[in-house]
Amino acid sequence: MTAAVTGAESIRWDLSSLYAAVDDPRIDGDIQRLVAFYKGFHQSFKGQLSQSLGAAITEYTRIRMIEDKILVYLYLRQSTNVADAAVKSKIAGTERMLSGASGEYMAFFNVELVAIDELTLVQLYEKDPVVARHRPWLEHARLFKLHVLSEPVESALTKRSPFGPSAWGEFFDELEADIEGVFNGEKRTLTELLHLISESKDSRQRAVLLSIVNESLAGTFAKYSAQTLYMVSGSSFVENKERLYANPMAARNKSNRISDNIVETLHRVVTDVAGPLARRYYRLKAAHLGLKPMQWSDRNAPLPFTDTTVISFADAHETIRSSFESFSPALSALAMRFFDEKRIDAPAEKGKRGGAFNFSAVLPGPVPVSYVFLNYLGSNRDVMTLAHELGHGVHGMLAGEAQGCLMSQAPIAYAETASVFAEMTTFNFLKSRLIKTGDKKSLLALIMGKIDDVINTSVRQISFSHFERRLHGFDPATNTWAPPRKLSVEELNAFWMEATRQLYGASGDIFTYENTDHLWSYISHFHHPFYVYGYALGELLTHSMYAQQPRLGKRFEPLYIDMLRSGSTRDIVALLKPFDLDPADERFWVDGVEAGLGALIAEAEQLSRDLGVVVTNGAHLLS
Numbered sequence: 128m129t130a131a132v133t134g135a136e137s138i139r140w141d142l143s144s145l146y147a148a149v150d151d152p153r154i155d156g157d158i159q160r161l162v163a164f165y166k167g168f169h170q171s172f173k174g175q176l177s178q179s180l181g182a183a184i185t186e187y188t189r190i191r192m193i194e195d196k197i198l199v200y201l202y203l204r205q206s207t208n209v210a211d212a213a214v215k216s217k218i219a220g221t222e223r224m225l226s227g228a229s230g231e232y233m234a235f236f237n238v239e240l241v242a243i244d245e246l247t248l249v250q251l252y253e254k255d256p257v258v259a260r261h262r263p264w265l266e267h268a269r270l271f272k273l274h275v276l277s278e279p280v281e282s283a284l285t286k287r288s289p290f291g292p293s294a295w296g297e298f299f300d301e302l303e304a305d306i307e308g309v310f311n312g313e314k315r316t317l318t319e320l321l322h323l324i325s326e327s328k329d330s331r332q333r334a335v336l337l338s339i340v341n342e343s344l345a346g347t348f349a350k351y352s353a354q355t356l357y358m359v360s361g362s363s364f365v366e367n368k369e370r371l372y373a374n375p376m377a378a379r380n381k382s383n384r385i386s387d388n389i390v391e392t393l394h395r396v397v398t399d400v401a402g403p404l405a406r407r408y409y410r411l412k413a414a415h416l417g418l419k420p421m422q423w424s425d426r427n428a429p430l431p432f433t434d435t436t437v438i439s440f441a442d443a444h445e446t447i448r449s450s451f452e453s454f455s456p457a458l459s460a461l462a463m464r465f466f467d468e469k470r471i472d473a474p475a476e477k478g479k480r481g482g483a484f485n486f487s488a489v490l491p492g493p494v495p496v497s498y499v500f501l502n503y504l505g506s507n508r509d510v511m512t513l514a515h516e517l518g519h520g521v522h523g524m525l526a527g528e529a530q531g532c533l534m535s536q537a538p539i540a541y542a543e544t545a546s547v548f549a550e551m552t553t554f555n556f557l558k559s560r561l562i563k564t565g566d567k568k569s570l571l572a573l574i575m576g577k578i579d580d581v582i583n584t585s586v587r588q589i590s591f592s593h594f595e596r597r598l599h600g601f602d603p604a605t606n607t608w609a610p611p612r613k614l615s616v617e618e619l620n621a622f623w624m625e626a627t628r629q630l631y632g633a634s635g636d637i638f639t640y641e642n643t644d645h646l647w648s649y650i651s652h653f654h655h656p657f658y659v660y661g662y663a664l665g666e667l668l669t670h671s672m673y674a675q676q677p678r679l680g681k682r683f684e685p686l687y688i689d690m691l692r693s694g695s696t697r698d699i700v701a702l703l704k705p706f707d708l709d710p711a712d713e714r715f716w717v718d719g720v721e722a723g724l725g726a727l728i729a730e731a732e733q734l735s736r737d738l739g740v741v742v743t744n745g746a747h748l749l750s
């Protein structure tokens with residue numbers, strides 16, 4: 128059994144508008160130019176920011192765009208071939224050069240920026256249009272005033288950065304790309320094994336596949352992963368303490384422009400409201416699958432009547448076009464440019480990174496660019512992933528065009544809004560098409576597939592977050608923050624299983640958990656502390672916002688596009704105000720759970736009753 132031909136094999140991105148090759152002499156030329164610009168920046172602006180802030184911002188923007196051009200190119204090249212020695216060495220050399228020189232010459236900028244007195248800044252907002260335009264960026268940078276260290280320390284940290292935890296994370300990606308397991312006599316990559324688990328209709332086969340995955344992670348890989356997590360949590364503890372953060376999540380929350388309180392409310396609501404809903408849903412799923420209890424490998428299983436025919440890439444393209452068009456022709460046109468301009472790399476092949484991502488940046492010109500990376504194998508989930516990444520892509524293009532280099536990147540927590548929204552749009556388009564046909568089984572399969580996804584991005588990510596908080600020695604209930612310990616693989620396995628059971632129930636209640644203890648070890652998001660809760664936040668926030676469409680009618684689309692264009696210029700409260708929503712209120716998050724997950728589950732239960740499948744008191748009747 129080999130991966131089916133989907134047409135994605137020939138969909139490769141064209142990076143030639145950036146550079147011709149990794150050894151293109153223009154890359155070194157740009158690095159040399161950058162180093163000269165850093166020096167010039169230091170000469171012109173050190174000690175002068177209060178007088179010439181506008182000019183400094185203009186020059187800083189020019190520098191950042193050139194840096195991004197080099198790094199975007201090398202990063203994208205590496206993603207399609209993680210083991211390529213030439214790319215690896217070029218990235219390492221470039222990072223060393225740039226962090227060395229920018230540590231030397233640029234460290235003063237942020238230190239002096241936060242030190243400008245408020246009155247001077249207010250005067251600059253009035254008389255300098257560049258400063259005025261960058262007011263949201265300046266205000267955000269200045270929120271970190273308390274946490275910026277002295278210039279020599281910041282300088283040393285920047286120079287040291289390529290040799291810290293990020294290097295462990297990079298090597299982790301390489302090791303992960305090498306993971307293989309043998310299934311039915313054939314070697315399979317981790318991406319392929321995970322895909323097969325979610326596509327197989329045979330429970331025994333899924334269990335075998337999961338045992339192969341868990342086994343392939345055990346041993347050296349899990350040990351390396353445990354050590355990487357120790358490097359990440361240890362260095363983050365030392366640095367965050369020096370920077371006077373009150374808890375290990377505070378830096379992330381602040382850069383997400385969200386208060387610690389809102390983040391805690393999110394964790395509480397997902398654990399207490401979404402968790403029980405998810406368990407109610409899995410009882411229904413178990414009834415459909417005729418399994419009690421289910422094994423963990425059955426969690427994302429297709430229903431017996433789910434159509435698992437491989438979807439060609441051309442069909443996926445057409446689905447995205449029509450569904451985006453059904454919400455907004457303007458967004459659909461923007462998304463179609465990714466196909467026309469060869470900005471998608473689609474095939475799943477060995478040597479590529481796992482998963483999918485979008486990378487957007489503003490390059491010299493200024494020109495907003497955006498690329499989509501996939502491992503497309505033709506499942507329904509892969510079509511949704513394409514929608515997801517194109518949602519990020521149109522967000523990146525719109526914000527890049529409207530805000531320029533420094534203010535285009537929405538923080539992770541609401542960067543996920545556009546992608547979740549794009550998935551919802553595609554889902555609702557497919558749903559209304561099925562409602563017209565009257566095919567209840569296919570409709571139910573679509574809805575339950577969507578519920579699986581929503582649970583995976585909300586409930587599961589908060590389960591990850593509980594694990595991660597423990598890893599970082601943080602207990603929000605008592606607000607204690609202990610230095611992280613060096614945890615063994617066995618201890619991490621135990622933390623993982625507890626975090627899983629907390630949201631998914633005791634073993635035997637809904638699931639049994641054999642062959643799941645090493646699954647923490649391949650979650651590379653843990654290398655970016657407290658990144659994962661952003662997914663849950665984006666998911667619930669988007670469901671709340673999506674539910675406003677009927678009320679806002681025609682006003683919704685322009686409000687939504689305006690929100691995408693705002694990039695990083697608004698905090699979460701300002702972002703949602705035009706939709707009359709208030710994320711500081713716990714009700715907002717409960718509504719997000721009920722409008723999304725709750726409504727979908729009620730729909731799935733009703734359709735199941737129509738088809739004769741009922742769940743009562745945990746005991747299920749299957750007819």
Ligand SMILES: [Zn+2]
Pocket residue numbers: 515519543546
């Ligand atoms: Zn995303």
